[in-house]
Amino acid sequence: MWRDAWLVASRDLRIEARSRVAIWQVLPFALLTLLLFAFALGPKPGLLAESAPGLFWLSVLFASVLAAQRSSAIEGTSATKDAARLLGLDPSGVFLGRLGALLLEIVALEAVLLAGVTLFFHVRVTSWAVLIPSLLLAAIGLCAANVLYGSLAGEARVRATLLPLLVLPAVAPVLIAGSKAFSSSVLVGDGGSGARWLGVLAVFAVVYSALGIVLYGPLEES
Amino acid sequence: MAPAISLRSAVVVAGNYPVLSGVDLDLEHGHVCVVLGANGAGKTSLLRLLSGLATLTAGTACVLDCTLPDEGASLRRQVGLLGHDVGLWDDLYPAENLRFALRAARQDPSLATEALERVGISGKTAKTRLGLLSEGQRRRVGLALLIARRPQLWLLDEPHAGLDASTRLLLSELVESAAQGGATVVATSHEPELSVPMADVVLTMRGGAVIEQRLGGRLRPRGVSDVA
Numbered sequence: 001m002w003r004d005a006w007l008v009a010s011r012d013l014r015i016e017a018r019s020r021v022a023i024w025q026v027l028p029f030a031l032l033t034l035l036l037f038a039f040a041l042g043p044k045p046g047l048l049a050e051s052a053p054g055l056f057w058l059s060v061l062f063a064s065v066l067a068a069q070r071s072s073a074i075e076g077t078s079a080t081k082d083a084a085r086l087l088g089l090d091p092s093g094v095f096l097g098r099l100g101a102l103l104l105e106i107v108a109l110e111a112v113l114l115a116g117v118t119l120f121f122h123v124r125v126t127s128w129a130v131l132i133p134s135l136l137l138a139a140i141g142l143c144a145a146n147v148l149y150g151s152l153a154g155e156a157r158v159r160a161t162l163l164p165l166l167v168l169p170a171v172a173p174v175l176i177a178g179s180k181a182f183s184s185s186v187l188v189g190d191g192g193s194g195a196r197w198l199g200v201l202a203v204f205a206v207v208y209s210a211l212g213i214v215l216y217g218p219l220e221e222s
Numbered sequence: 223m224a225p226a227i228s229l230r231s232a233v234v235v236a237g238n239y240p241v242l243s244g245v246d247l248d249l250e251h252g253h254v255c256v257v258l259g260a261n262g263a264g265k266t267s268l269l270r271l272l273s274g275l276a277t278l279t280a281g282t283a284c285v286l287d288c289t290l291p292d293e294g295a296s297l298r299r300q301v302g303l304l305g306h307d308v309g310l311w312d313d314l315y316p317a318e319n320l321r322f323a324l325r326a327a328r329q330d331p332s333l334a335t336e337a338l339e340r341v342g343i344s345g346k347t348a349k350t351r352l353g354l355l356s357e358g359q360r361r362r363v364g365l366a367l368l369i370a371r372r373p374q375l376w377l378l379d380e381p382h383a384g385l386d387a388s389t390r391l392l393l394s395e396l397v398e399s400a401a402q403g404g405a406t407v408v409a410t411s412h413e414p415e416l417s418v419p420m421a422d423v424v425l426t427m428r429g430g431a432v433i434e435q436r437l438g439g440r441l442r443p444r445g446v447s448d449v450a
Contacts (some may be wrong), residue, residue, distance in 0.1 A: 004326065012321050015313040018351075076311060083309030087326040088299040141404050 001047050001093040008097025012074050013104065016130030019108070019219045021070050022105045030063035030109055034116050045122045052121035053182035057175050059113055061142065064106055065164050071102050072159060081220060090216030095147060099212065102143040127185040130194035134181035144208035145171050148179035177201045186204045224287060226251045226375065226406040227272060231281035234271050234430075241267035243430035244281065249423060253398060254440055256406040256417040259427035265410035266305075267430070269377045272408060274298045286374055288405075299327065302373035306379060308364035312353025315365045316343050319352055323367055337370035338363070341392065357384040365389075365396065376400055378409035382416050394420050398440075 016022055037055040041047055075081065075098065084094065112137075117123055125131055149166040153159040177200035184194035227249040234242040242264050249255050270276035272285055274294035283290040285326045288297035303309070310319040320334035338348055341362040351359060361384055368376060376397070382390055397407050397420050411417035418424055421438025 005323065007325055011311065011314070014318070015311060018313050072350060074311070074313075077307060079305055079307035079309040082273075082303070082305075083323070084326070085275065086273060086298045086301055086303055086309075087323055088295075088328070089326050194308075 001089045001096065004090045004093025005096035005100060008094050010097075011101040012071065012098060012101035015074050016070075016101065016105065022067060022109075024068045025113060026063050026070065026105070027109060030059045030111055030113055032061055032182075032207065033059040033196070034113060035120070036213060037119050048121045049123050049186075052117045052123045053179040053186070054175070055121070056082055056113055056117050056182060057138070057178040060106070060110055060138075060178075061168065061175060063109055063113075064102075064142045064156060065147055065167055066111070067105050068143075068150050068167070069160060069163060072096055072150040072153075072163075073148065078221070091220055092213045093152075095212045095216035098147045099140075099143050102147060103139055106139045106143055107136065110139060110209035123186045125186055127194065130181055133198055134178060134185070134194070134201055137198065137205050138178040138181075140170055141174050141201060141205040141208050144205065144212050145174075146214065148208060148212045148219075151216055173200060173204050177204070223251065224284070225249055226286060227255075227408070228252070228284045228285075229271075229281065232271060232278060232283050233280035235279045236267070236269055236275045236276075240279075241276075242271060245271075245430075245432055247425070247432065249375060249406055249408070251406055252401050252404050253421075253422040254401050254409070254420055254423060254438070255423040256414075256419075256421035256438060257408065257427060258411045258412075258414055259410075263427040264430035265427055266379055268427070269305075269379055269408060269410060272375065273301045273303050273377050275303075279324050292338045300374045301377060302368040302371050302375070303370060303377045303379070304361070304364045305379040306383070308360050308367075310352055310360075310363060310367070313351055315350065316352055316355070316366070319363065320358065320370055322365055324370055327371060333370040334366075334385055339365040340369055341366045341389070358386055358389060361374050361385060362389055365393065368400075369396065372400075372403075372405070374405050376405055376407040376409075378407065380411060381409055382411065390416060401440075 034055060038048060041051055146167055150163055153162040153166060177197040181194050181197040227246045227247055229245050230249040232242055232245040242323055245268060257268060259265050267276060268324060271278060274290060274297040279291045285297055286300050316338055317334050321331040324331045338344060343362055343366060352363060381393055385393060401407055409417060419439040422440050424436050424438045425432050426434040
């Protein structure tokens with residue numbers, strides 16, 4: 001399983017490095033979303049800083065769906081999926097490989113967006129010990145859910161519209177817990193206990209990763 | 223030795239529609255079978271059943287000693303399928319595609335270069351993204367994967383389509399070479415003048431069923447009398 005995961009992740013990252021869709025489409029989309037939110041709220045530094053955690057995670061969420069669409073496109077047509085099945089690739093390995101490649105992209109995206117909210121929303125990170133694990137755990141959960149629902153959404157002709165409908169409600173816990181953990185890491189809002197929200201993010205990541213490992217194969221078969 | 227392929231009243235249903243409606247077929251190891259028929263006759267569905275990709279709904283099917291549908295996963299690893307879409311990744315170079323496929327199939331990735339050279343994919347073409355190659359070149363890359371993988375069962379869906387004269391000749395040589403090496407080949411075709419001469423058995427399908435089975439034109443040292 002791990003060998004196949006490494007193979008698939010290497011393939012996906014090689015394709016992404018060559019096509020540069022993440023850099024030229026997904027990343028600008030995420031930054032644009034963040035900027036538009038800022039325009040909508042107006043030039044009120046207090047309001048911007050207070051809204052920053054939620055808006056940061058909304059931008060990540062929307063961009064992650066776009067990145068997942070791209071990941072599914074890399075996985076290819078039904079013919080390439082059939083070819084992968086004929087090669088004997090472990091479906092759980094394929095899931096983990098796609099998750100790994102997408103995770104790298106989303107973590108990089110989070111880093112850029114974090115720089116964006118620091119610059120445009122006037123927030124200052126005070127607790128990296130909470131923020132970094134929350135970014136990582138939320139990214140794992142988001143990527144696992146996106147890859148799993150991407151497989152459920154099926155072929156490209158319906159996936160583009162169906163995937164956001166499936167994913168966005170399902171990842172609401174990431175939005176809530178991620179925003180709370182973010183709030184507790186910066187000098188805005190009450191935030192609550194960061195560790196508690198890290199727990200929620202960890203449970204979400206573990207549940208969706210486990211579901212993906214178990215269900216990805218049967219979903220692709222069907 | 224059990225036949226390479228043994229189907230009895232094999233039925234495959236897609237949605238509510240029977241794409242195969244009771245197919246009987248016996249094919250020995252090392253034999254070449256060509257399947258003729260109009261569009262929608264069930265040729266591609268037959269290949270998908272034989273590859274373990276389509277689910278057997280009724281009847282019995284044993285392919286390369288794997289009983290379907292239970293042992294479909296074991297069967298797939300022994301099968302090479304060349305379809306209309308070669309099933310490779312457009313953003314990878316031909317050699318990268320083959321190396322990935324060979325690694326995934328637990329085979330030696332160094333076989334990729336030799337296989338590509340055998341089908342005439344070398345130099346600048348080998349370092350071009352697959353998606354930028356012509357249809358014929360893409361099919362050659364698909365053929366190279368079959369050469370490198372050396373599957374026991376070759377399934378070719380209209381293999382002559384989109385190929386130039388020299389590649390068609392190469393295809394005939396590869397099929398003959400695979401069969402002589404003991405592999406079984408099943409190829410669908412709309413071009414009987416090209417495909418029947420390389421066949422031991424020729425099937426004609428209509429409406430998901432085999433309506434005619436006859437001997438092909440392939441000359442074999444042991445004769446064709448053993449082909450029922």
